Amino acid sequence: MNNPQLNKNGKLQHLLTTEGLPAPILLKILDTAESFVGVTQRDIKKVPLLRGKAIFNLFFEPSTRTRTTFEIAAKRLSADVVNLNIAASSQSKGETMLDTVNNLSAMNADMFIVRHSQSGAAHLIARHVRPEIHVINAGDGRHAHPTQALLDMFTIRRYKKDFHNLRVAIVGDILHSRVARSQIHALTTLGVPEVRVISPKTLLPAKVERLGVHVYHDMEQGLKDVDVVLMLRLQNERMLGARLPSAEEYFKHYGLTQEKLALAKHDAIVMHPGPMNRGIEIDSAVADGKQSVILPQVTFGIAVRMAVMAILAGN
Amino acid sequence: MRILIKDGRVIDPENGMDTVNDVYIVAGKIVAVGDGPDSFQANHVINARGLVVCPGLVDLSVRLREPGLQYKATLESEMKAAAAGGVTSLACPPDTDPPLDEPGLVEMLKDRARSLNQAHVYPIGALTQGLKGEQLTEMAELHDAGCVAFSQSDKLLLGSRVMMQAMQYASTFNFRVWLRPEDDGIADSGVAHDGEVATRLGLPAVPVCAETIALSKIILIAKGTGAKVHLCRISSAEGVAMVREARQQGLPITCDVAVNHIHLSEMDISFFDSNCHLIPPLRGISDRDALRSGLADGTIDAVCSDHAPVDEDAKLVPFGESEAGATSIELLLSLVLKWAEEKNIPLAVAVAKVTSEPAKILGIEAGDLSVGAGADLCIFDPEQHWRVEASTLRSQGKNTPFLGMELQGKVKYTLANGIIVYED
Structure with a gap:
């Protein structure tokens, strides 16, 4: 069974679940996050790693905290962040989830951060996006976060x-x-x-x-x-x-x-x-x-999300 | 039209035949098997050397999606699929839109099917009006219109009292009641077996007791009322054991299993493969093994395709929101042969599971090659491999867990009423 999170070189292509990820990949994320904790404590809390990258916060389920931490993490990496609260917009107009994703892909998205009330939503999106796009699961149903x-x-x-x-x-x-x-x-x-x-x-x-x-x-x-x-x-x-x-x-x-x-x-x-x-x-x-x-968990959450985005963008 | 099918291995389980023979057909009827009538002149000769000639398949559950659901499939597309699958008689459940609860709808469906001149269609009437589980349908009227049995389709929705009265009423007329044993209250909004895969993937689950509770209710009411019951698409090892015990008590109960369920388990859901979203849910490996054994020992009489074409968009959503079902009628024969091969079951027994046995459950004259019978035949190459591909499936539905897989056993010809309705 292919692990849908890894590319053919065994590197992290998407972060969908912690299941099936080898320990070295998990540790690399934690180690990278260590280096970002310093950034988040500096006066100027920004590094240019993701400059020019377009990151879409795709929230099909309402969330304030998780969306905010992803937004802060992306901005500290100098990415351009677009927040979409889809529960309140296109889905109510009858557009399917994959249509929404295709439309945003056409706007040259580099990364999707997805939250959805249904288990497996992030997997489905990861299977359908172009190979250069990365997907981060920000919570799908009862499945993974x-x-x-x-x-x-x-x-x-x-x-x-x-x-x-x-x-x-x-x-x-x-x-x-x-x-x-x-x-x-x-x-x-x-x-x-x-x-x-x-x-x-x-x-x-x-x-x-x-x-x-x-x-x-x-x-x-x-x-x-x-x-x-x-x-x-x-x-x-x-x-x-x-x-x-x-x-x-x-x-x-x-x-x-x-x-x-x-x-x-x-x-x-x-x-x-x-x-x-x-x-x-x-x-x-x-x-x-x-x-x-x-409360330290919340602080570290930003560094960890920065680490995940930085690693994905580099793979 | 006089057709001669030459030198095929003729397997006719009902008549105990498994030998190389010729089959002679005149005007839509089988006139001889073995030695032909004197001075028989065929208009058409089918060379069946190396092929198996058997009765046309009888499928106990095929959704034709008419009336009302033509965006998923049409009678035309699904009858072509049936022909390609070697199926010449099929029962369709009443869960159309509107449901088959009025004689007019049944007659219309039968007429539409008859005009296509392919497989024979046997509608299963709704047991209750609108399948709502409250008011009985006019079963006798529906029977006159062509319904061969009565069911609640996928939703049991029957309180115990309504279930008892429905079975009493049906047995008054000696109608068989078909029920898929699943307690709606327990199944609730579950989409997968209550096992390790649903736990891992975080999918709402259907416990095995949803099946066994419904089964015990059905079996006890059958015992009390004497009603003939057919159990549709059993899914669990415990369920198989209960059916075995009920049959040992001599109750008039028959049982089928869906062909996907004798090969697949919850494990095949893998990472949310919505093609594996089926009703009932694919259960554990030990459940699947019990279904395979129950089919071999006769606890389960027949295998149905449980054909359910779904349009692509309805599967391109997260697993829990996807529509359940698989396109299966074109895979039925190959998958039954695969079971037989893996379980070391004689070919004639495997053929019986999709011909004579389901014909008996339906109470129709089909599923055998007796002289004088309608010439419904399936001719297949038991050795030929083929790949399941969306582009070659005739069904409008392309949704099957077996997509891309290689199967053995290929239908070469299908004859319905002596007409060649499919040729590979």
């Missing part, structure tokens, strides 16, 4: 140095989470020996253990002696059906509090992809506490 996972890996490496002796727990709605899937693939590829998922059975997909994780339903057991706690956002609409009875009961069993966090290693770090639901999946005392690295 590779730049989020990469910035998480970057953050983990910053604080924990080495992946090879870590215990990492991912807590929350694994079933609907593209972030969790991308985190799991990245963590296992980078050599984390023990990845746990902690979730009620209604929020776990079938055969999730095949992804290489240990399943826990009891958060207190699951958090025991972990080095990293990756919290997931719980969408409000999950409360409407029969998956969960109430936000209160969810928080009681799966919300991260200081008491539960105390079961992890004393120097464990807490992460969250944002936006947070305080009091539902995470207590404010933890979110704002000394073990939280949630």
Whole structure:
């Protein structure tokens, strides 16, 4: 099976998922991001690497935060950025996703950053664009959100140095989470020996253990002696059906509090992809506490996205 | 018209024949197999040396997309595809637009099909009006108009009480009810098997219990009402086991499987291949293996193509938004032969799965080469390889997971009512 993300020289052509990417490619992204962290902290936060390149932020699903971080990252690389909020424009006029992409390709796009509510949308676009165009998946349905996972890996490496002796727990709605899937693939590829998922059975997909994780339903057991706690956002609409009875009961069993966090290693770090639901999946005392690295994640996110764009543009 | 088919390997499972023989056809009927009538003068001789001569294929599920859905395919295009696939009798499900729930629509479809003079079309009537699962259709009227059975097509949508009453009513007239076992509530908006591939790709999933819950309901109601039931397109190992047990109890239940499902599994979805978006979903490898074995041991009577031409645009969208279905009628024979070869099944048994067995389920006179029968035949080269290509498929739909693949076994001639409707 050809990996649709790699070109025939084995280099990264698109970033669609962390699944199936060799560890050296993931590490190269993290290493490159290290060099951009310096840029983002300078007074003049700009390098000319992507000068003259046209990058289209193609958001078929609303997002503020992810789109903004991609926009900032592209601008710091001196690219020209166009933001398209397609949910509100051509799709409502009946244009298909591929027609939209073809039209923008005709405007000489160099890179598409795609977010879509359907799993596989970025793969479909990558299969249909001209070979010189690169596609970055900024989140497709429940499938993947590779730049989020990469910035998480970057953050983990910053604080924990080495992946090879870590215990990492991912807590929350694994079933609907593209972030969790991308985190799991990245963590296992980078050599984390023990990845746990902690979730009620209604929020776990079938055969999730095949992804290489240990399943826990009891958060207190699951958090025991972990080095990293990756919290997931719980969408409000999950409360409407029969998956969960109430936000209160969810928080009681799966919300991260200081008491539960105390079961992890004393120097464990807490992460969250944002936006947070305080009091539902995470207590404010933890979110704002000394073990939280949630804001550094956001900062690193820009460097990681710069790294991905710079590497793709160079391949 | 007098046709002589010479020196072919004649496989007629219903009459237990598998031998090199000649077939004589006069005025649309088979008049002799073996020794011809005295002083027979053929207008047309088909040299079938090295070829297999068998009954025309009988396909239990072919979407012709008429009435109402002609942008996907037309009767003309799909009847040509049927001929190229060696199919001479086909059942079409009622999920047209509007659904086949009124005698007038059924008669119109039959007339349109008859005027094309190709395969025989057997409409399956809607079990409930508009397929909504509420009010029964006029089954007896629909039967008089030409419906051979009644079904809910792909949506079961039947509450338990309506299902029971529909089966009671149908059995009053000895009609067979065709049901695809899937509990809508559980299947919900799932698009793939609830297994590791859906988990990896983040696709909404259909658990196996969607099939087994519906199956147990159908089997228990069949037991209670004595209704004849045909189970369409079973998909799971657990489902096969339940059907096996029900048949061992002597219930009047028959069962088919779609040809794609005896070869493919969830793994073939790979990176979101929307051509593998099928109903029911392709399940795990062990499920596929159970379907293959169930077909071999007779738990599953027949293989259908479940032909569903889809226009290209409807597949060029993300997997979950793509329209389900595959164009399959032209691949049916080759794929059944592939199953037989891989499972070491005699050719005559494989042929029965697409001729005599489905004909019995339909209750029609077809699927055999008896003297006096209508001359519906398929003549194929069991050795010839061919490549599945969009440009050569006659169906308007080009959507198949087998696109670009090489298959063995090629239809050379198809005869319907003694007329050569396809020649390779």
